[in-house]
Amino acid sequence: MKDRYDVIVVGAGPAGSIAAKTAAEKGLDVLLIEKRQEIGDPVRCAEGASKIYLKNHVEIDKKWICADLKGSRIYAPDGTLIEMAEEISGGEVGYVLERKIFDRALAEKAAEAGAEVRVKTRATDLIIEDGFVKGARLMHLGKKYEVRADIVIGADGVESKVGRWAGIDTALKPADIETCAQYLMTGLDIDQEYCEFYIGGKLAPGGYVWIFPKGEGKANVGIGLLGSETGKFKPRPIDYLNKFVEKRFPEGRIIEMVLGGVPVSGSIEKTSTNGLILVGDAARQSDPITGGGIINAMDAGKIAGEAAYEAISAGDVSEEMLEEAYEKRWRTTVGHEIDMSLVVKNCFINLDDEALNSLAHSLKDVKFERMLLLDLLYALFKANKKLLWDLRVLFKDAAKEVAKNKL
The missing domain is CATH 3.50.50.60 (FAD/NAD(P)-binding domain)
Incomplete structure (x- = not known):
């Protein structure tokens, strides 16, 4: 050296x-x-990454691709399903990598x-x-x-x-960290073309459960909870994850485990x-x-x-x-997207299961293929008018998106 x-x-x-x-x-x-x-x-991490953005940096090599996803499926607390195409599912949906x-x-x-x-x-x-x-x-x-x-x-x-x-x-304050636990599991009967997200206060307070397929019946199954939702007298992320796995994958087998934290500040x-x-x-x-x-x-x-x-x-x-x-x-560039995500996070983090179910019901019949931000906001407002005020800053971005698409 x-x-x-x-x-x-x-x-x-x-x-x-x-x-x-x-x-x-x-x-x-x-x-x-x-x-x-x-x-x-x-x-x-769950190892998911957008195909489009990944290709901006590297030439894709099949050796480090475990799954090629079509989109994501989000489950509300009452089981209501919202399915989104890959293009609008966020920066974590596209390829599942072998990190x-x-x-x-x-x-x-x-x-x-x-x-x-x-x-x-x-x-x-x-x-x-x-x-x-x-x-x-x-x-x-x-x-x-x-x-x-x-x-x-x-x-x-x-x-x-x-x-x-x-x-x-x-x-970082506890509320600024997602404390996470994840299993790599095998023997799972899942759709290898979709990742799954489960939300709800009983299932994952202040966070969500994820399933990212890795091919041949394998998947990363994990959970992230806000640090403020864990502590001495509260269940640990691993406890919530074990409960989910026992119900969702009773025949699945755990072959790896990882614990860690992610900043969401x-x-x-x-x-x-x-x-x-x-x-x-x-x-x-x-x-x-x-x-x-x-x-x-x-x-x-x-x-x-x-x-x-x-x-x-x-x-x-x-x-x-x-x-x-x-x-x-x-x-x-990157920071602007982070700032907008923080607005959404702070808005949704305090919604109870009833409110989340209501939002899911308003969105379940929407065709999420190439929806504009303005369309998504309108659909959300039909279910919860208070969001109109809480997410008002996003309207500027929505207006810009509409203007750009008209050019």
Whole structure:
């Protein structure tokens, strides 16, 4: 390992690998580190990603596709079904990935672009001088390294330390975190072309249960609950999940389990400072409604890699420069979608099962194929007039969508 690079990327998930790949393609000398010995393991999500947006970053390889979905099915507390086509089902519906293969493939692409990849290497601290991040202190196979760089990109996940070391407030309240449990199950009788979502206070308070097919009778079956809905005297996510599995898949068999947390807080105040950029879950860039973050992470990672090149080329890695090159760009694209999702999350999170059933009844006969946002809002308002006020900010987006489609 050298003692200096242009860019150090901490974390080899989708955000980190795309950032490293983008920066390396621009000709920068990049070090990409991952604290675990295997990239992509353990899997910490349902593994769903939109086909359209995924193709913006990589050429699709069948080796890391488990299922090709047609859409999603959402079940209200009383069992009312709403079926949505893939195109309007959100950023998590399209392909179900094999993340253990997918994440490694992204890291390989970063390496092919020229980045140096080091596993079993963790950052223990940042080098900060005169108010600027100047590199990182690393530990690799028991040996300590002090490695300097013009920019450090923190892609170290929901538990990110990189941002805190640089003085960025990344604290999350319990209500800002989805605590999750997931089984990989086999022997399931399910439709492999649709993912399923189950909502309701008794089933998953402040969250939902998901089923993402993985082919050959397998699926990721998981649950996410708001942190505020779990605690010392409340059932754990795994307890709710076990209850669901016992009822829905009595003959199913569990072959893997994963536990973790996902930020659903919406945008934090800042994601960059002198010599530092945060991306992915470290920057709280996951969707506040679903907790999904693969596509957002890749989008932000690309912007971060481009911003690093622009800043280093200009000889200016100050907070002001990175705000222009990174902050403003991701906030007007990825960030805008996150902000709109947060509005919806805050509106729906307090609806009881009766209200959710009412909404489902108003939508069950709607053909969800290529519906405009305005159409969806109108259908919702028929069931709950209060939503007209709570979701008023979305009308601006709906109006823009209508105008765009008329051009």
